[in-house]
Amino acid sequence: MHGYAIARRIKETSGDALIVEEGSLYPALNRMLVKGWLTAKWGISENNRKARFYQLTPEGRAVLRQEEKQFQSLVNAIFQVMHSA
Amino acid sequence: MWDELRRRLGYFWRRKNFDSELDEEIRFHLDTRLDELMQAGLSDREARLQARREFGRQGPVREDSRTAWQFRLVEDLMADLRYAGRAIRRNPAFAAAAVLSLALGIGANLAIFSLTMEFLFSRPSVHDPESLAYVILGGGSNAAPEQYRFLKDAHAFEGLAGMNPETETNWRNGDNTYRLWGTRVTDNFFDVTGTPVAKGRPIHAGDQREAVLSDQFWRGRLGGDPNILGRGLVFDGQLYTVAGILPPDHRTLIGFGFSPDLYLTIDPSTAGNETTVMLYARLPAQMTRQAAYSHLLALCGDLDKIFPRTEYKWSNNTEIRGVTGLDRLKLLYGMPIAPFFGMLTTVVGLILLIACANVASLLLARAASRQHELAVRQSIGASRGRIIRQLLAESLLLAILGTVAGLLLNFALAGLANRIQPPLPVPVRLHIQPDWRLLSYAIGLATASTLLCGLMPAMRATTRDVQAALKLGERSVAARLGFRRVLVVAQLTVSVVLLLTGFLFLRNLSLSNSLSPGFDIHHTVWAYVRLVPERYSSKDPAESKSKIERLANRAVEQLRGLPGVESAATAAIVPLNDNVKIGNDIRVDAHSDAQHPLYTANWIGPDYLKTMGIPLLAGREFLATDRQGAPLVVILNQSMAHVLFGDRNPVGHTLRFHDDPPETVVGVAKNSKYFSLGEDDLPAVYWPDAQSSRAAVNLNFMLRTQHPESILKEVNNALGAIDATAAIDVKPMNRALGLALLPSRAGAALLGSMGALGLLLAALGLYGVLTYSVARRIREIGIRVALGAEPATVGYLVLRSSLALAGAGLALGGVLGYFAAGPLAMFLVPELSPHDPAIFAGVFATLLLVAIAATLSPTIRALRIDPVVALRYE
Numbered sequence: 001m002h003g004y005a006i007a008r009r010i011k012e013t014s015g016d017a018l019i020v021e022e023g024s025l026y027p028a029l030n031r032m033l034v035k036g037w038l039t040a041k042w043g044i045s046e047n048n049r050k051a052r053f054y055q056l057t058p059e060g061r062a063v064l065r066q067e068e069k070q071f072q073s074l075v076n077a078i079f080q081v082m083h084s085a
Numbered sequence: 086m087w088d089e090l091r092r093r094l095g096y097f098w099r100r101k102n103f104d105s106e107l108d109e110e111i112r113f114h115l116d117t118r119l120d121e122l123m124q125a126g127l128s129d130r131e132a133r134l135q136a137r138r139e140f141g142r143q144g145p146v147r148e149d150s151r152t153a154w155q156f157r158l159v160e161d162l163m164a165d166l167r168y169a170g171r172a173i174r175r176n177p178a179f180a181a182a183a184v185l186s187l188a189l190g191i192g193a194n195l196a197i198f199s200l201t202m203e204f205l206f207s208r209p210s211v212h213d214p215e216s217l218a219y220v221i222l223g224g225g226s227n228a229a230p231e232q233y234r235f236l237k238d239a240h241a242f243e244g245l246a247g248m249n250p251e252t253e254t255n256w257r258n259g260d261n262t263y264r265l266w267g268t269r270v271t272d273n274f275f276d277v278t279g280t281p282v283a284k285g286r287p288i289h290a291g292d293q294r295e296a297v298l299s300d301q302f303w304r305g306r307l308g309g310d311p312n313i314l315g316r317g318l319v320f321d322g323q324l325y326t327v328a329g330i331l332p333p334d335h336r337t338l339i340g341f342g343f344s345p346d347l348y349l350t351i352d353p354s355t356a357g358n359e360t361t362v363m364l365y366a367r368l369p370a371q372m373t374r375q376a377a378y379s380h381l382l383a384l385c386g387d388l389d390k391i392f393p394r395t396e397y398k399w400s401n402n403t404e405i406r407g408v409t410g411l412d413r414l415k416l417l418y419g420m421p422i423a424p425f426f427g428m429l430t431t432v433v434g435l436i437l438l439i440a441c442a443n444v445a446s447l448l449l450a451r452a453a454s455r456q457h458e459l460a461v462r463q464s465i466g467a468s469r470g471r472i473i474r475q476l477l478a479e480s481l482l483l484a485i486l487g488t489v490a491g492l493l494l495n496f497a498l499a500g501l502a503n504r505i506q507p508p509l510p511v512p513v514r515l516h517i518q519p520d521w522r523l524l525s526y527a528i529g530l531a532t533a534s535t536l537l538c539g540l541m542p543a544m545r546a547t548t549r550d551v552q553a554a555l556k557l558g559e560r561s562v563a564a565r566l567g568f569r570r571v572l573v574v575a576q577l578t579v580s581v582v583l584l585l586t587g588f589l590f591l592r593n594l595s596l597s598n599s600l601s602p603g604f605d606i607h608h609t610v611w612a613y614v615r616l617v618p619e620r621y622s623s624k625d626p627a628e629s630k631s632k633i634e635r636l637a638n639r640a641v642e643q644l645r646g647l648p649g650v651e652s653a654a655t656a657a658i659v660p661l662n663d664n665v666k667i668g669n670d671i672r673v674d675a676h677s678d679a680q681h682p683l684y685t686a687n688w689i690g691p692d693y694l695k696t697m698g699i700p701l702l703a704g705r706e707f708l709a710t711d712r713q714g715a716p717l718v719v720i721l722n723q724s725m726a727h728v729l730f731g732d733r734n735p736v737g738h739t740l741r742f743h744d745d746p747p748e749t750v751v752g753v754a755k756n757s758k759y760f761s762l763g764e765d766d767l768p769a770v771y772w773p774d775a776q777s778s779r780a781a782v783n784l785n786f787m788l789r790t791q792h793p794e795s796i797l798k799e800v801n802n803a804l805g806a807i808d809a810t811a812a813i814d815v816k817p818m819n820r821a822l823g824l825a826l827l828p829s830r831a832g833a834a835l836l837g838s839m840g841a842l843g844l845l846l847a848a849l850g851l852y853g854v855l856t857y858s859v860a861r862r863i864r865e866i867g868i869r870v871a872l873g874a875e876p877a878t879v880g881y882l883v884l885r886s887s888l889a890l891a892g893a894g895l896a897l898g899g900v901l902g903y904f905a906a907g908p909l910a911m912f913l914v915p916e917l918s919p920h921d922p923a924i925f926a927g928v929f930a931t932l933l934l935v936a937i938a939a940t941l942s943p944t945i946r947a948l949r950i951d952p953v954v955a956l957r958y959e
Contacts, residue, residue, distance in 0.1 A: 004114045023141035026110070027149035034096075034153050036088055047120060051113045052106070 002043075002051040003029060029054060037063055096154040107150055115140060161471075165478030172479060179451065180483070182853075183444045186846060187487025187538075190440030191530050192494030193842065197433045198526050199499050201426045203517045206410060209338045210331075212279025214409045218374060219338075220245075220364035220381065223394070224402030227361035231392060233271070236364070241384055242377065243369045244277035246270065247351070247362025250339055253783070254349065255617050255812045257319040258306075264615050264812035265302070265346040266512050267320070268337070269360070272350055277367050278338070285314040285329030288350055295350050296325040300333040301514065302346040320349060322619040322810065334516045338365065340413050344514040365408070378405045421911050425828075428909070429835060432586055435579050436843045437534070442572045443850040444538040448480060449569050450857060452546030459547055460555045473543045480539025481531075488531040495523075507831075508823030510662060541568070570890060573854045577894020577932065578901055580847035584928045585902040586909065587840020592924060593913045594833035597826055600914060602661060603757020605698030609818035610793045611659055612800050614640070616782040617810045630780040636808060637774075637784055641690065643803050644788055649796050651789040654697075655690035655774055659785050660759050661825040672741040673729050682728050684768040685759045688777050694720075694754055696789045704736040704752030712775035717748040723756045725768035748772075762825050763914035793817035832912060844935065852939040855887050859943040863950060871952040883944045884937070891936035895929050902928070 001009065006029075007020045032038045037060030045051040056064065096103060115136050122132035140146075173180040211217055220236075222228050227249065228236075237245045247270065254267040274280075275287030275297070288295045296318065298307075307313060317324045337343050351360055368377050385400035392399070406412045414423055452459075459472055499517035507513055545568065616636070622629045637655050644653040658664055667686055670679035691707045694700075702723065711718050719740060726735045739747040756766050786804070790796055800815045859866075862883070869879055906919035913919060 002113070003110060004117045021141070022114070022139060023146050024149075026107070026146050027153055030150040030153040034089060034092055036092065045113070045117070047117065049113055049116060050109065052110050 002045055002053050004051075006054070032060065036060070093154060093156060097156075103151065103154070104147070107147060111140075111143060111146070161474065162478060165475045166482055168475065169479040169482040173482065176451075179447055180486075182849070183447050183483045183538075184486045184490060186440040186443040186849065187484060187534060188490035188494060189842060189846065190437035191488050191491030191527070191534065192498075193433045193491075193839065194437050194530055195491055195495040195523065195527055196498045197426075197429050199495060199517045199519075199523055200502060200515075201430060202522060203515050204341060205414060205423065205426060207336045207340050207342075207516075209340065209408055210280055210334070210336045211338065211408070212281075215407070216368045216370070217278060217338075217408050218242075218366050218368055218377060219406045219408055219412075220366050221402065221404040221406065222364065222385075222388075223397065223399045226363060228364050230360050230362075232388065233362055233364060235388065235391065236384065239384055239387070241380060242366035242372075244273065244367040246274040246277035246365050246367075248274060248338065248365060249351070249360070249362050250337070250343065250345060252349075253615055253812075254320045254347075255322070255615055255810065257322070257810060260809075262810055262812045263306075264613075264814060265320075267296075267347050267349045268345040269351045269362075270348050271362065274348070274365075278365060280335075281332065282329035283332040285327070287329055288348065292328070292350055294323060294325045294352055295328045296320065297329045297331060297348040298327060299331050299335065299344065299346050301344070303330050306346075322617040323352070325349060334518065336516065338408050339416065341416075342513040342515045344512045346512065366405075374405050374407070378403075381405060424908075425832070425912060428586075428912070429839075432583060432836065432839050435583055436839060436846065437530070438537070439576050439579050439583075439843055439846045439850070441534050441537040442576045443846055443853070444480070444483060444534075445542055446569050446572045446850055446853060448476075448538060448542035449545065449572075450853075452476065452542045456546060457555070460551050463547065463551045464555060469547045472547045473540075476543035476546060477535060477539045480543075481535045484531045484535040484538070487534065488527050491530075492519075492527055495519075507827060509827065510824060569854050569857070573851055573890055574894045574897065576847040576850045577891060577936075578898040580843050580932065581895060581898025581928055582902045582905050583843035584840045584931060585906055585924065587837045587843075588924050588927055589906065589909060589913060589917070589919060589921075590829075590832045590836040592921070593917055594826075594829045596914050596917055597762050597829035600758075600762045600916075602762060602822070602825070603699060603755065604660065605789070606818040606822060608789055608791060608793065609697060610788040610790060610796060610800060611816055611818050611821050612644075612786040612788065612804060613659075613814040614784045614786065614804055614808075615812045616784065616808060618782050620808075620810065621780075621782060626778065626780055630778060633780055633782065633784070634775065637690070637786075640784075640786060640804060640807050643807065644786060644800065647796060647799055647803060649790045649792060651791075652692045652696045653786060653788045654693035654695075656693055656785045656787055657688035657774060657779060657781065658686075659787070659821070660687075660757060661761065662821060664760050669743050671729060671743075674738050680729060682725070682768050684725055684770060686770050686772065688772050688774040688779060690774055693771070693787065694752075696787045697757075698789070699757055700755040702753045702755055703734055704750070706752060707771075707773045711751075711773045715776070717746060717776055718751045718773060719748040720752040720754055720771040721750055722754045722769040722771075724766045725770055726750075726753050728768050758825075762822075762829075765915060793819075828912070829914075844931070848935045848939055851887075851890070851936060852942075854890075855940050856943045858886065859883055859940075859947050863947060866947050867950065867952045867954070870948070876948045879948060880944050883947065884940055887936055887940040888933075891933060895932055898932075899925065899929070 003025060007022060007025055010018055010020050029038065029040075033040060033054075037057060038054045039057055040052050040054050042050060043053045118136040118139065119132050122135055123129065127135065208214060220228075222232060222236075228247070233245070233247050249269040252267050252269045254265050256263045256265050270288065272288060272292050273290040275282075276290055280287060282297060283300065285297075288297055298313070303309060303313060310316075313327050314329065316327050318327060319325070331348075335344075337345070351362070366377070368374070372380075381403060382400050385398065385403060388399040406415065417423065462472060463469065496519065499519075503515050503517055505515075616633065621632045621636075623632075641653050641655060644650055664685055666683055668681060668683045670681055672679045689707065691709055691711070694706050704720070707718065707720070721729070721735055729735065729740070730738065735750045735753060737750065739749050741747045754769075754771065756769075758764060759767055759769060786800075788796070788800065794817060797815050797817070801813055804811070804813050804815075866879055866883075869882075870876070902925070903920060909919045
């Protein structure tokens, strides 16, 4: 997806609860490119404009899984504390 | 990690495109949002405004996106260096002074480094020097042909070759005979060592009477003849074929710049002494030196059976040594050459310290004037570390420029050094070439200089107390002079040490020049004759001896007859040019207990002492009657007489050396110098050459004459007439002392110039600080003059402060110098103590003069200033 689509997707899927600060979107994308978690390619968007499309690399996928696991255990921990009270 | 590095490098190449691509991406983002908003019903203008508002400020977005890719440090460094470059261009005088100081300091260090590396640690031009070893058998540096053959046939190593570098050879070219320095080698030498040749081919196993010439000999004496290969040249009366030419940068296994004219095969006709060889073994691939040593010890057992020796076994003092690096330094047998280079390196390091102190002082002055600007930067948000990094970049740039200039200086000096041929009895040539070792050392020096010069000023320029610095106002602040004063005192201290060293060596030289060697060098001529071995050698050593003796006697008679010659004599050894040390059991008269002194010896003809001007203290000289068959006689020198006989007169007593028949002492000679001008008194004995069995083809004729220069040609002709095939070299004795004086001359030249260089740099530093300190006091001076002070009083005031600095430096330097000078004693003649008060006084006086001179100019300028102007000076 291209950068704008990523931001819009996050916003829509979370029902406007999570809004990506656009000022931090592109720096973050570039950091992930440096780390090799994404690759980028120029292409044509749905409205016929030239846009840069990003894609996860296998390494990026692995990192995503890792982060997801960590987030999940964090959430579980919080639940535990709240339900034991 | 490496992938990330690669990706970042990729960015580095695409830097320009990145910005425009990011632009396009942001534009796309905004346009897409614009479309959405317009579809939702906003007008074009409103949509645009909203889209942009939502996106936020673009500047940080671009900056942060870019930063994700950059090598932070490298980008910062590049920016800092560019900034430093601009600063330097704005202050060319300051930059010139700093770069010059560093160039001199670093250049001197690089020069000494190159010299030391090449002289002490050159790599021999052989294949794989690490697997080559020098074999010492039974404590002897050379091995006899029998032992060589035995070890070679035993296949103890992958290859065993022999080399004798101490051979001279007569080269007959037309009517002239020249004396060359050749190295005799076994036929497999080039194969075993893998020494490369530049033209032609090396000597191969099985070759006979082949020669490989050095590049210098081929170009210098043969005019670089392109058809030289395969031609024959006559060496020692035999025809040798030229097989090849060595490369110009050939370095021998001996090292230390030793550079023979050619390599020759050892042939059946080669004279006796020259067939002993130094053994070089090529160790098989897996064999360590330890293993080789054990292997060798086993073979020594076999040697004991086949070539038994009475006093010791073959395994005594047997050694396997490497041919590179520190192992090779053992060849120097305790000559203080390595310590000399160590001292040179230290001295030149001190010079660099002085130069760095100069630059640090300059940087301090500059930094002080920028304190306000730097405080402003810190208050905006620059971290202290960041500013320090930027200031260090300035000193880095200076250090880089200084190093480049220093390298150029080094190349120039190296070129000079490579052309020098020191007056040594063996040919020595250096091939100093820049290599990676020099480059790494240069980089190390540059880094060290950067830190030394820049760190302290950088830290002092950026202060923790930003508020206070900001309040100081924009104009140049009256910076505290304290630290610069410390630097100057340090420079002066180090200069004292440097000057001390320089003065000591200069005085040493003048003393050496005036040292009496104990014999007359101004009325003596030395004629060296090398006979062609073939014509005088025969199976019976006694026969060769008598042939040579007859020739020598005829020569002496002829020489005595020459006009102007007062007396003439033969000598086996010419003092201060070569010598032997012997340790032996000596028994006096009939006593059975022996003394065991170390002594030197010479085999001389009649009239030797008279010819050399060595006084005879008792008894008589040798006569023509002291020859073979006559009673054995010996002459002692004072020290030897004292050791063996105490205060008694030794004349008439007998001595027994080891197991030899008894000899009668017939005379006592005054002490003279034998090895070096600076030596302590050494016991010595003289034997009549006629009564020895020596049959050397090297003859020395000493002549006494009032005007040495005028008879050189006649002596040459007279000797040439007796044997036309001999190589003859005639010179006045005072020229022959070049070797003896070489250490003092080299020491004086090197250390004297370094002392001067250090003093110059310190003087510059002192001048800089004093100028600055006077400039600070211009208002004060103006007030004093306006109030009526005499110029002299004001001048004295300024002078006093500079003398205080100088005094502190001298005091510290004196103490430091006292301790530093102690170890120098090993390089100086015994008459000169390293703590000689006259030298210390001279050093102090010189530095005081320099201090006063450095103060003079700024003081005079200060006094000339119009008081009105001075009062307004900020």
